[in-house]
Structures are given as structure tokens and as C-alpha cells.
Amino acid sequence: MKIPVPSPQTSVPYTQLPIILKLQNVTLAYKNALAVDGVSLGLVAGDVLGLLGPSGCGKTTLLRIIAGFELPQTGTVEIAGELVTGNGCLIPPEQRHVGMLFQDYALFPHLTVAENIGFGLRRMQKSERRQRVAELLSLVRLPTLENRYPHELSGGQQQRVALARALAPQPQILLLDEPLSNLDLQVRLKLREEVLAILKQQGISAIFVTHDQQEALAIADQVAVMHNGKLEQIGTPETIYTQPASRFVAEFVTQANFLPAQLQRNYWVTEIGCFALKTEISQHKGDLMIREEDIILQPASDGAMKIATRFFLGHEYRYSLYTPSGKKLYAITPASIALPIGTQVNVSLKETANLKVFESQ
Template sequence: MNELDVRRVVKAYGPGAPVLDGLDLSVPGGALAAVLGPSGCGKTTLLRVIAGFLKADSGSVSVAGRLLGGPGVHLPPERRRIGIVPQEGALFPHLTVARNIAFGLRDLGRADRRARVGEMLDLVGLPGHGERMPHELSGGQQQRVALARALAPRPHLVLLDEPFSALDSGLRGAVRAEVRAVLRESGATGLLVTHDQQEALSTADLVAVLRAGRVVQCGTPEALYHRPADPWLASFVGDAVLVPGTAEKGTATTALGRVPLASAPDGLRDGLVLLRPEQLRLAEPDAAGAGASGVVTDVRFFGHDAMVTVAVDGLDRPVDVRTPGPPGQVPGRRVGIRLTGEATLHPHTA
């Protein structure tokens, strides 16, 4: 299988803290993993080390069981069997679509090269576009051609460097879905570097979150969202409601009410209880089951849902409540809050 294995990789550009500081990352063959993190966490450096554009100071990189970089080994990019889809496609403007795709197929004969280009055009849903020039394509079509060019040499791994950032929001979701489907059909392992949390959660099979040059947590989007390793990560991968709470017999008591715990560190009794805004429900202040009440301070409508901010009695910070559709609330109105689902408990110092 085309698994990616990064072990204890360190990379520094000069004196001071390294950009990658003993980073570990494993991606199963055929999976699409997203690398997510704040600016300066090492996302681009990791991509360049895996591609072979940078040599790691220590550690190793292997793909499909083949050592690409490590002690005494540093294969150049062209020998790594890694395809790259850069930002904005970066197609050669003076070459046709077909010649762009065929660029990395120089070892094939003319007939085989033409056949492979045809396969790639069919795969990315652009049959009959081979003689067009890049400027004749839409942004989404250019990204699909860039993906076809990366897949044409049958790489073990495809690196996608924020490939959707230049697309408008309406097109971005459709192209993401197309790219994901093409990668799955090709069987290649994919690594997507992005700064967009929603893109990572909605597109990838696995999400690895970097902080200070290391992977804080790597798991399925569901695990990262519902069982994050710490409060920082919880806030980074989505909207988080963090309130002090006390745990006893698998249940946390908070100013918002009582809620079952999905997980808590052994022996931890007092800490921060993590909830998501969609786990909070608005109700009348005196409604049965309302564990808290407060005053609406802000309402933000997004079309498919709305975020209602409530200053809750007994809490120092307001909380956000996500409601489906029109919120039906106005600032100044007093409301009750019910809790649903399960929460996680984290140390105050995390």
C-alpha cells in the first residue's frame, strides 16, 4: 500500500526553535489526510520535506515502505514518485491541456503518452479538453488539470498545497468533492495542506493538527471535533463552549446544567467542560429541563443556521448557541438553555 510514514522529523532554518520539532505522522495507503494548523506551525515546511525540496535535519520520510529521506538518504523530488498540486494549479500557460498533463510522462512512447493523457482527462471529467489552452478554462477546470498532471505518472502520494484557496466559495466545495473522488478512484494517498478548518473536516479521511512543529492530534474529523486532545485544539477546529465543571460518576455539573461525559482524564474531578454550540438548545427561561438562563446579547444569521450569544447567569463569559434556520431571537431577550449530547473534560491548565 502507498502509506506515508514521517518519523521524528526535525527541520530548522537557523538558530532558535526548529520549525518541525520531532514531528510524527502516519497516513494509511489510499487515504486523504489534511494537515491543519495556525500560521507558522510548519505545514508548508512539512510538505516541502516530504516532497524532497528541503532536507530534514533529522528523522525519516517513507512512502509505500520506501525510504525517501533519512540518515544518509535524500532522494531528489523527481525520484520520489510524489505528485504535487500547487495553489492556483500553476499550469504552463504556453502548453495545451494535453501537453501539461503529459509533462511528467517523458519516459513513455508517444502512443502510450497519448493514451495516458486521455485516461487522465476522463478521470477528472474533462474529455475533449486536451487541445485547449489553460486560459480557456475556468478556475475549477484548471485545478482538475493540475490534479490530472500530478496523477499521470502514477505517484504513490499526491501533495495538495491549499489548491482551492484561489476559487470562489461557491466553486470551492464542488471542486473539493471532485478532487476527493478522483483521488479515491486513482488509489493514490493524498496529503492536503490547508488553513481552512471546515475544508479539512469535510474533505479528509484523517486530520492532523500541527502546533509548534508537532502533531497535536491526528484522527478522523469526528474524533477531532468531538474528542479533541485539549481546549486549544477544540477551539481551533470549531466553535467551542468551555465552562468550568465538576465530574462525578461520568457526569459533569456546570453553570449550564448537568451533562454526561464521553471522556475525562483519570482522576480529574474539576476542569473545563467542552461542549459545541449545537449541543445547546434555547428554551423559555422557566422551561422544564433548562439548566441555566441568561440574556441574548448578539445574533448572527448565516442562512442555514444562526449563532445566538447569551450572557448566562453565573458565568464570566457569554456562550454561543447554534440554532437551525432563522434564530427567532433578539438581543435583550431572556432565554433558558438546555444541554444535549455528551461532553469532554479537560484540565484547567491544558
Template sequence: MNSIGFDETRVTPVPPRLEVKNLMRSFEGRTVVNDISFAIQPGQVTCLLGPSGCGKSTTLRMIAGVEMQDSGEIYVDGALVCDTIFRLPPERREIGLMFQDFALFPHLSVADNVAFGLTSGSKAEKRARVEELLERVDLMRFIDGYPHQLSGGEQQRVALARALAPKPKIMLMDEPFSGLDNRLRDGIRDETLNILKEQDTAVLLVTHEPEEAMRMADEIALMRDGRIVQHGAPYNVYTRPVDRAALAFFSDANVLHATVEGALAQTPFGQFLAPGHPDGTMVDIVFRPQHVRIDFDRGGTGPKPTATDGTAARGVVQRARFMGNESLVEFVMDYDDSILRATVPNVFLPKVGTVMWLTIRRDKCFVFDA
């Protein structure tokens, strides 16, 4: 700090690579995107996750500049690129696009398709960049081929290389890996992220698959009916859902219905704490199948109640299936003939009709208004 009190070491905060403020978009009187705001830093991957029709792709298209918002602002590195008055053309936003309709130019070779977005550099430099990317997506052998000679998945990887070639500041990806078979998907997905992070590119990925979002994203913005209902790190979004629908979007869910009395919800599995819910309120107690504990019947009785697992409830096996790395067991519960699902690691296939006792991890349950 100098003699007049000015701190010369103070660093001006760096603006987000991409910032979206209060985006709105309606079609024929129906609001499709409703007050969307978020920011993405260089090298960060943010995923817009949600069911079909929730506004994910429309948000992406507005950022790309191929769709105009009704209101709201879009910034790149702190500079305005679009509001309702000013609009920078899509080709000047330094944004790469990878949409589901990844159409390649049929009259151009694979090499020329990838090089299409390279506007600077010598012919040799462009060729070197094309070869580098095709090598990384395992398509170098097709460099002089044409799109019609490739499978759908191979065409998609060429389109991905084309989008990466100009080293965009921001990459917008709308379910870009949906055309790849499972054998290739994980490898190509991971390699794509490696390339983008090496280039410090901010990535906005759109998907309806929770597993893909959890695997790829640094942050997840969960969308529903045009709004972001929850935004955070994948672990937090998964383990601290804002409501029953948010929890169920990531996995199967079991639900108990109960009424609150004295801040407690009474169920066949014992009492559950329900702070903040007035007496008489109907609540849903929601928990995932992997948090159900299964015990064998001991002459008509089950395990004793515990503070951790509560009271055991009796059920009868209706169906058991091996799912590859776990087993799914469905029970018909004695208390109301409802179906309750439990998953068990590895192979566990009790016979239909087997009587068993179930308990629920108290710390893995969520209480929501019904």
C-alpha cells in the same frame, strides 16, 4: 501448517505506502517541525490540519524532497527514500505534487502541460491519458488552449490533471482547491479523490480548513506548533478532542470557568463531573453551540433540572442571525454578563431582549485544565 510447524499460509505484512519517522526541521534556531511520525496506506487520505505556520507545508516539502530534514526518515513502500545521509532525488520518489503555487508552463498548451510528467508510453497513449484527465476535471474544451486563456480556477484544475497524469504512488496536496469557487469546489474535490482512490494512491492533504479535512480525510493529523497533537478518524478527532484548542479549531466553543471540589465542578448550570482533577483545580468546561438547549421563560422560571441537561441558567437575547441552514443566537447571561452562543436548526430568530433559559447536554461537554 506443514510437518515441521511452519505456517505456509502466513502473509508477510505489507508496509505502509508512505511512512514518516521522527521528522525534525528548524530554521534560524526555531523548530518548525518537531518529531513528526505517521503512516499512510495505499488508497488512504490523511490530512495534516492546522493553523498557518504550524509546520504542515514544511512537512509536505520534506516528503516531496524539495526540503531537507534535520533528522528523521521517510519511507515509500518500506524502502528508505531519505534520511540525513541518503537522499533519493524528488523525481525518483514516485510522488505527485500539487502545491498552492500551481504554476503552469506558459509556452505549453494545456495538453502539453498535462503530459509533461508522462515519461513513458507512445504519443497516442499519452494523448489518451491527457484527454481522460481533462474530461474528468471538465476542461476538455481547453485541450489545445494555453494557460493565459484560463481563469485561476481552471489553471488550478490543469495543474491537478498534470499531477495525476503519471499515476503517482503518493500524492501530496497543499490546499489544492483553495482557488476554486464554491460552486466547483465540492465536485472537483470529490472527483479528484475518486481518481486517486481508483489508482490506490496514498494521499497527504494539507489544509487549514476543518470542513475540508472532515469531508476528504480518512484520518486527520491535527498539528500545532510543529507537532501532531491528535491523530485519528475525523469522527474521533471531532468528538474526543484532546484539549480546548483542539475542540475550538473545529467549531465555535462556549467556555465555563469553575473550581473543582470533591471531583465536581460547580457552575451556574449545575455540577459537572471532573474526575482526575484535584480539589482546588481551575477547569474549563467547554461545549459547542449546537449542544445548548433553549427554553422559553415561564413567568420567571425555566425548566426543571434533569440528569441529562443539568440546571437551567437565564439569559437575554443580544443578537440572532440566520446562517443558511441554522440560526445563531447570542445571549448575555445573568450570572456574569458573559456571552453564550447557541445554534438552532432552520430559522429561529427571537427578538433582542427576549428572556430565555439555557441548558447544556452533559454528555457533550468536555472538562479541561484551565
């Protein structure tokens, strides 16, 4: 069953778009330890979902449940409207029309590039298989390497072959388990762009597992943040970054600062200033989230704080400094603003700063 993918010009509310994958209350425990805890989510046809979270949060386990390699204790999984897991149903992996791209490539060392790509196409006629392999070699930009073996390829080339092999049977959903983490930075950035372009060109729905915040925000139509087996938040990259639903999301995705804040009348009072903010927490004490890029550093001989460290990141500097009470703050400034370590500064916030108060921990 193929689900039509809306064109970019189609104006349809996101919640009304066709769902290719649906998980409902999926839970899996190993020896009384919850690996996946009541996860429910949906994947729109043609979209890329970035599954983001730290190591051990349940990302790969959730991917294996979708693929059919793991059986959850509770919950259901539907693919293209068909129940594949749950309520007594378990469709085997090879019948789910799902492709998988692994972190370690998992290529057969004794097979050539062409043989690796065509491995899942053995039921095709030889002429059709050769044509399909040639199409995929061209798609992943390896048109002349069909007779090489995996050990004769670079890491980036091996991952391209693995991608072509996963795409060969024309899966409805492609599952990518941190596929670029073994590559160096320049290759990873280039291949990330190429993989996304191929997925969009082919209209393939995908789930991309990563622990890299920038990677998830860059490639995904929707980002799902996981923590301790739970789904903390799901939304567009812009929503996840600007409107974190929990303190964990704010810390993990944006690396935000947090300062103790006290509600006095209509203002949240901190040691760096007072801020009029609406908040959903019921307490009069909380922690104010301040993003690093929203902090302005103003050198002053009588400044209340002092630059402790400075890291040059190419197009920007990242500073650390301590508040009078000893709280550590990080601030990011353009590379044109270079403040030596030890410089005394006053701190203010940009007018556009997106602040939020969370319950104290």
C-alpha cells in the same frame, strides 16, 4: 512498488493495513524557530490524510519534507517501505514517485492544456503520451479543452488541469497544498467532491493540507491536527471531532465553548449547571468544553442570559450570549428557532452532549 489497497469490504484493523508513508520524529528548524517539531505519523495505502491547522503551524513545511524539497535536521521519511530521508539518505524529489498539487496551480502559461498534462511524460512514446493525456482529460472532465491555454480557462478548470498533470506519472502519493483555497465556495465544494472521487477511483494515497475544518472532516479518512509545528492529534474525523485530545483541537476543530468548572464531590460545577464527568486531569479546577450545537436556548422573561447577536447561516442560526459572570457563549440552533436579539433565555444542554474537562489556561 505498488501496495495493494484493501477493498471497502475488507475487514482489517486499521493499524494492520499497509503503510505507504511513514514519518518518524521529523524536526526542522529555521534560525532556531521550530517549523516542524518531532512529527511522527503514517499514511495507509489508498487513504486520504487531512493535514489540518492554522496558518504557520508547519503543514506546508511538512509536505515539502515529504516531497524532498526540504531536509529536516532529525527524523526519517519512508515511502512504500523505502527510506527517502534521514540517516544519511536523501532521495531527490523526482525519484520519490510523489505528485504535488499547489495552491496557485503552477501551470506553464505558454503550454496548452495537453502539453501541461503531458509535461512529465516526455520519456513516453508520443502515442502512449497522447493516450495517457486523453485518459486524464476525460478523468478530470475536460475532454475537449486540450488545445486551450491556461489563461483561457476558469479557476476550477485550471485546477483540474493541475490535478491531471500531478496524476499523469501515476504517483504513489499525491500531496495537495490547499489546492482549493483560491476558488469561490460553490466551485470549491464541487471540485472537492470530484477530487476525492478521482483519488478513490484511482486508488491514490494522498495528503490534503487545509486550514478549513469542514473541508478536512469532509474529505479525509484520517485527520492530523497540527499546532506550532507539533502533531496535536491524529484519528478519524469522527474521533477528532467527538474526542479531542487537547484544548487546542477542541477549540480549532469544533469551535467549542469553555466555562470555568470546579470539582465538588463527583460533579463539575459551572454557572450553568453541574455535570457528572470522568476526567483525566488531576486538578480540582478546569474548563468545561461545551459544543455550540449542544446548547438549548429556552426563552424566559426571567432568563439569566440575553441574546447578544444572531447570525443566519441558512439551515441554522448562530447566537452569542453572555453568562452572568460575563463569559461569552455561542449556541447553534435549527433555522426553525429564531430568537430576536435581546431575548432573555435560560440555557440547558442536550442529553447527548459530549462534554469534557480540560486543564485551565
